[in-house]
Structure formats: structure tokens, C-alpha cells
Amino acid sequence: MSQNRLASHTGAVIDFTFNGKSYQGIAGDTLASALLANGVDVVGRSFKYSRPRGIFGHGAEEPNAIIQLGSGASTVPNLKATQVELYQGLEASSVNGWPSVNFDVMAIVGAFGRLMPPGFYYKTFMYPKKLWMTYEHFIRKAAGLGTAPVEADPDTYDKLNQHCDVLVVGAGPAGLVAAREAARTGARVIIADEQSEFGGSLLASQQTMDGVMAPRWVASLVAELVAYKNVQLLPRSTVFGYYDHNFLTILERRTDHLGLSSAQGTRQRLHRVRAVQVVLATGAFERPLVFAHNDIPGVMLASSVSTYINRYGVAPGKKLLLFTTNDSAYQTALDWQQTGRQIIAVVDTRSNPSGDIVAAVKLRGIEVIGGHGLIEAQGNKRVKRALIAPINASGTQVTGPVRRLNCDLIACSGGWSPAVHLSSHTGAKPVWDESIVGFRPGESKQQERSAGACRGTFDLTGCLAEGASAGAVAASLCGHGDGSVQFPACAVEDYIEQPQQALFLVPHTSATSRAPSQFVDFQLDVSAGGIELAVREGFESVEHVKRYTALGFGTDQGKLGNINGMAILANALDQTIAETGTTIFRPSYTPTTFGAIAGRDVKALFDPERYTAMHRWHVEHGAEFENVGQWKRPWYFPQQGETMNDAVNRECLAVRNSVGMLDASTLGKIDIQGPDAAEFITRIYTNSYLKLAPGKCRYGVMLKEDGMIFDDGVCACLGDNHYLMFTTTGGAAGVLAWLEIWQQTEWPELQVYFTSVTDHWATATVTGPNARRVIAKVCQDIDLSNEAFSFMDWRDGTVAGVKARVFRISFTGELSYEVNVPAHYGRHIWQALIEAGEEFSMTPYGTETMHVLRAEKGFIIVGQDTDGSMTPADMNMDWVVGNKKTFSFIGKRSLQRSDTLRENRKQFVGLKTVDGQAVLPEGAQVVFDAKQKIPMSMQGHVTSSYYSAYLGHSIALAVVKGGLGRMGQVVHCPLADGRIIAAEIVSSVFYDPKGERHHVE
Amino acid sequence: MLLIHCPHCQENRDEEEFSYGGEAHIVRPLEPEALNDQAWADYLFFRTNSRGIHHEMWYHAMGCRRYFNATRNTLTYEILETYKTGTQPTIVGASA
């Protein structure tokens, strides 16, 4: 069996592979504990120097054991082996270390480590810029950042919106008792913990609580919580973000521990929780000690060694040397001795370690070497020995001869750093506290309180007391209970701890700059010397140093290294840590999958699709579709063998020569009613509607208050105090909100009401010289003659047996009828019109032809020919502005601003290419002098451009500085491919400039 | 994500249902033509950009479709009150 597994620990055997080799673990293992049990030392390579790295921690803090789980569509990169539960058939590999962790080409680079100082990436790889692509390719492959799956994710993810009174984050001792106190009051409680089992540090504890071993005490408390109907327990659930107004997000991993391929049901669930009160009981991370070559596999955190022994039955070595600045690590000596394996000594930086637990360790015959530092680890792929030496009381200098101690495992402890991440998400700035040598959570910015180790309270008795109180108080603030603790305190035997020593960098016989690398951030190879060098190069702000050295920028977000790094920086700057400050932690606490964030909002559910009532017909007739907002609109209707150009040319000619039909249902439609409707509309549009009679329509333009066009369309008077406003397809919602804000906030005295009726109506536009003849076949009760029903009129009538509103408005320049019927009759009316149009070869057409036809007429499309910086005058549309209106309509005053009146504004014109067959690309820049050197003076740009089959040449619309005064001048459009297309500035109306076509008999 | 009380619906709803409407209590001049460019630009472009107490409009776009005002602390994002358009806030900042 596995060399490091303790005989006392048994369970079902689980087969797995790591980097292609087969191993066996035991049920309950993490991938990390199973690898340690099997004596796997090297689990990855460091990012920059490619040094071999081993498992260092046992949870979210792990910097080295970053793995890729599985392969194919379900593969997950960048998981920490310490957080991956072992399952039968698990396959994992290191993300760092191509081609293999044991032989790594980058190690050659690592040998030149001194050539890769901090700022290396900026200094080397950003210059010269053109080589960056080459470097990046090599570096990414060599350093490895994991591989994202290329296939679509086969799994299902859910989101769940939740509310609760008290959300408890963390189910260690403080969290568990907090949940129990809150639960008792009847408050709705959610308690979440990232591990598979509740209990936190107690799961690996040797302490007795109320007379039973800690794990048993946990089990009975969890059973109590389960019995409460008002408590939801979420194991395997990481609270990864704390946002405004007590909104927190939890990633629940539901099936990952069962294996990637056996996943059933929802793989992960994102809980979106709105909590009235939050109790943070997120614990603390043990801080590593920074000494030379502290990154060799076999150096671990003391608490991690204890956890592997007590929880997983794994002793990750043969000969332990402990190195500490505080009492807590002595427990690891006691735990290790129980395994029967050799312990060399406890090296303590404090000159005269004393107190209960030190005495207990000494009593068992373990040597305690006080006043010493472990200044350097030696070994290649595994620790072989340590160098220790006496150091001065302040921990800044080696003061005596160096001794060598042989060992294969170094467990270190530099004290504890409260996990203040979530409170930091709320904007609470962590506060340095010398008494705990760590940052405590800052003053609460939201309805939350911290309890236990994350608040800097490290003894179990204190954690339990704080947790209980926090739970009771949180519940009372939700209206449950009186805030007093009800359950009796648990009887715990705690050692009385002696003060720890604050030591963030262990001195070496050589100066830091010359000593072997003393690593601060393992994942990104940031060393103490690197931080000091950054300071010598002039960096002072912690945020700048972080970015320059990459400290804390790995996937572990510096959970281990940040405090040491900050302290070393403070020392180099000759400041206190408090002065140097901390960095703000941001979500996510640990990496979160895109799948969970997307949830069910993928594929067809990513964004709603809107279809018109005629959609099926379009599909059946082979339409290609275009997305316009959420609408699917027919783009063109290709026939057998036609290209898009063929189809559009045919559709355009059909409309100009006979008749065509467009599904115009998607145009925004707002029903406006009320005694002040006309007055209101007149304030909104640039022109007047006060005298518009029932049965009449008018085209209008809306401006923002800055005078710029933001929507346009036709508005029809349906009756007294009743109007129908058409908007652009994409602008409908924005226009409705625009009307609402003016009515509600500025002119509440105007009685007017708005209703969106876009979906209520289906619209078929019949257009072309034969349009009247088609309509006449299906509509007998409207006099269609020019005299009785003229341009810009609308009529009620019956079309193909359906009550309809018929509008004589035109976006093509041809005789047009827009037939509006209740949406349920859309398909019927479309079909009836198609049949009526057969003898005229009536041709259905799509948005592309619509665009070409309107461009031939110089009709603008808001948002394509305008961009929020164009006034009506710029668009040569002064005719639409009613300057005589008494009320100063929205935007009017801005038309007189000096900037809108200035010469040389961009103006809307037509462009006719000198080579009529050349079609300008939309967006092409316009210059006056084609020979000018780069950068050229850009004078405008092409907004719309098409080939006009009817005219036999290309047409373009553009905005050009002073363009309306430049008719007949030739301008140039230099293209990305080097061509320069010359074009003449012409009128924007290419077709039927006198507007005679829509009056045909 | 903010939790916003709509004074029309009388309910706390998620920010997702609302859209932001900019600074509140900016009255449109009754006679814009009477203003010089500077005065018009003040109305059009310049906002207090308060640090701290800020009165602002919100639109319950996915709810009752009505505008209302909120007093929000721009430092903490705390919404101190919401009130109907046309009424005045009860909480005001020390200075504009």
C-alpha cells in the first residue's frame, strides 16, 4: 500500500491517475492527500523559473498543486488538488510543466533566474512589440495555464435566487455555533462551506469538546442543524462574492465529486442570495515562513501536515523538522509523534519558547531549539536537509554558526492570517493589528459581522463564544430572538498561548539580494529579493509593486504570500505594515466556472428571440435572417442558385418595376392617448402635430436635449386625442422610456398615456408601381384613388376579410401601402396578399433590399447614417424642424449652440464612385487629399453603401465635413488593403429626386 | 447588486428590474431660448457628481414603468430613501 498512508487509516480503495501514472487512494481523500500518500513529491512547475513544486497546503490557499481535471468537453483547468475530492477513475495532470514535471525545458530558463528579475515581463516581452506574439506563444505553452475545453460544455448549470435572514459563511467552530444560535430563534438560516464536510479545522483536530473528540462533536451539531426546518445546509459551496446590499453569490458543486463523466443532473448551482444579515466565519490561513529555497517539495504548512495526518491518515514524509514563530505549530509535533515517524526538532525563532504546549512537546522528548532560524532548505526535487542558525531577537540577522539537519519534511508556521476576503469585497478595508500579527476585517460596510479566526480570534474557546454571539445578534437584527446566547458554552481544553514573534523574512548568512531565492509568492515566483529590487527601482505603492512583481496575481490570489510580501515591502520602504496598507480583495474568492455564471442562459435561452406572425412563411420560403435587436427579420429570400447579391438585385428590380412586399411588423409602435396627446407629441418631435387631422400621417424626428437625432418615424392621428407613433425597430423601448421620463418627471400636468403595441400588429408593406392593383384585389371598402386616399393618409378598411389599418407611407419612394392587422391575422393577410400579387409577380423582399431602396432615395436610417452626433441640419433635413412652434421642443435650444452652428460640421451627402462598379465599404474614411502622408486628415466616413441594380452603379451615403457645400468635388477613400477609391460628392437622393413615383396612378 | 424600493410598487426589487435615470431635481428651463450658451450648457451637461448624498432618478423599467427618485450615498451605495417624482427628499447632504 501507499508508503505514506498510516496503517490505522482504512477505507474503500479508489483508483486514479496523475500525469498518466496510476495510483490508489482511499474514500474521503482529496487528490492532494492521495498524492502525498503515494509519495508524489513534484506536482507542478513554477510559472517563471520552472522550479519543481510540491503540495504545500491543504485547502484554498494551495499555490503549487494546480491541476487540470479530466479531458475533453468536461475538463476543468486550474483546480487545486487540495480541493478536488477523489473519485474512482479520476484523471488529472499538472497545468504547469510541459513536457513533464520531472523534465522541464523551462528549467533551463530557471537556471538563468537572475536574468529574470521582477518586471521581467514588462522589460523583456513588451519590447520589441512585434516579438511579443512569439514570446507569448512559447511562454504560454511552457509555463502552462491550463487548457480550456474546445468542445461545448455538455453539463447543466442552474441558478437559484434565495433569501434568508442569516447567511453563515463557513462551517468551522464559529460558523456552526452561529448557525445554531440563529436557527433556534426561528430565523431563516443558510450555512455554506466550501468543503465536502462541515467542521472546518475541527475535522483535523485532536481536541476534546464536551468530552468527545472534535469530529464527533461536529457530527452531533450538524445533526441538530439538519433537524431545523428553517436551516439550509450547503456543503461543497463556496461563497465567492459579497456585493452591494448584502447580495452574495455561492457556487455549489453538486456532482463534481462524483466524476466528470458520471455527472447526473445539475453539475453546479449558483445561489444568488439576498441576506438580511451575514455572519462571516471564514477562518484563517497559516502563513508560511520565507527562507531560502522554501519552495522545495517537502516544505509545507504545519497545519497542513496536521490535517493530512489527522483527517486523511497520511504522513507526508519520514523525518520532520518543524519551524515556527508561534505556539500553534507545536500541535503538529504532537500529531507527528503519534504516527511513529521521526521528528528531528522544533526550531523556534523565539529565544526562549515556553508555556503549556512547549512543555508538552518537550515532555515527549522532542528537542526544541529556541532562538534559531531555519535559514535555508536544501534538496532538488525533495527536501534533503535544512540549515539552521541562531538569529537575533528581532529576527534580522544570523548571529552564530550554521548547523545542518537532515530531514525530508519541513513544516513551517509564521502565524495566521485571518481570511478577510469577503469582508474586503464589501469595501471594508482590513486593519493591521500588531497583537495578532495580521489584518483584521475593517469596520463593517454592510449588514455583516465576522466571528472566530477570520476576526483574529484563534483559540477554540474564543471562536465558539464569538460565533454563538454573532449568530444570536444577527438573528435578533432580523427580528428573531433578543440577541442573547442560549446554548451553554462547550467545554474545551485550550492551551494558553505565548506571544508569537512577527517574522516575515528569515535572515540568511548572505544579504537578501545575494541569498538563494526566498519565495514569497510560489505560484508566480516572487521572491523577497524581487520585492526589494522593485523598491530600489522606485516603486513605493503596494498596488504598483504587486503589478510590477506579479505578487498575488496567481490563481490563489496570494492567499499565502500577500502578508509576507507586504511586510517585506514595508521593511524595504522603512514603513510600518499599517502605513504600507493592504490590498483590496475582489471577487471571486476562488475561481468560478463560466458554466455556473451562465447557468441556463445559454444557446437558445441566451437572449430571447422575437418572431413576427409571418415568420413561418419566411422560413418555408427560404429566407435568410438578420438579427435586428432581438427580432429575426428576413434579410433576403434567395432562390435556387442565387447569391445574396443576385437575390437583392432581383428583389430591388421587382419593387422598382412592378411590386414587392416586406414584413414590416417589427417597427416599434406606441399607442398614445389623452387630451394633451398632440401637445405632448409636438414637444417631443421637431415638427408640429397640433393640426394633424384624423386620417393623416406625418414623418417626424426626435432629438435628445443636446440637439442630436435619436429616433425617427411616422406618427398617425387615429382620432381625437389618439395617435399611433412608429419608431425604429431597435429604438422602440428607448423611445417609450423617453416619452415616460418627460411625461412623468417634467410635464406631469399633461394628460397623456403610452402603450407599447408593437406586438399587437402585423404589418405587410406592399410597394411598387403595381401596389394599388394588388391591394384593390383584396380590399373593396377603401377608395384607393390618389384623390381619395393620398400620400401620407391612412384609412380603416377590410383587407382579405380582416379589419385593417392601411397607411399610405413609403420607405422605398414607390407607391406603398402598409397593411396593419391584428397580429394573429398576420400570416393570413400575408398569404392573401401573396396570392393577390401573383399576376404582378409580386416579390417578397428582406431588410437588405429595404436598405438599398431607401438609400437610393437618400432616406436615413437612424443609428446607421447617424451616430448620436448629427443634428437635422447636419442630415440636410431642416425641413423637418418646426421653428415656428410656440413650445421649445426637446433639443431646439441646442440647435443654436455655437458648436451646432459652426462651419465645417460633418454633413450628409451622397457619394458616387468614379468607377461605378466599385462598392465602398461602410465605415471607410473620407479624405480630400489622397497623397497626404499618414496620419491623413480624415474628413468624414461612409455610412451606407450598396450596389444599385436599378441605377446600374454603386451608391453610397456619407457624412463629410462641409459636404453640402462640396457638391461635385472628388474625395478619396483609402482602404485597409491599400486601394484608394475616388468618389464624387453628389446629392443624397439618387433616385426620383422630384418624388413623383409614389403618386403613380 | 442594489436592492431598490419602488415607491409605486411598494416593494423591494433587484436592481436588474430598474434602469438608472441620472441626477434628479434638474428642472428644465421654461424658456430655453432666453438662456445664453453658458446657462444652457449648465442645464444640459453639468451635474453635481456628488461624493456622498446624491439624489437620482430610477426607472422601474421591468415593473410599473414609472420613474421615481432615490437618495443614495455614492460612497457606500446605500440607498437611504426612495420617493415619488414631484416630492422632495427628506435626507439631504451637508453640501451640494
Ligand SMILES: [Zn+2]
Ligand atoms: Zn414599480
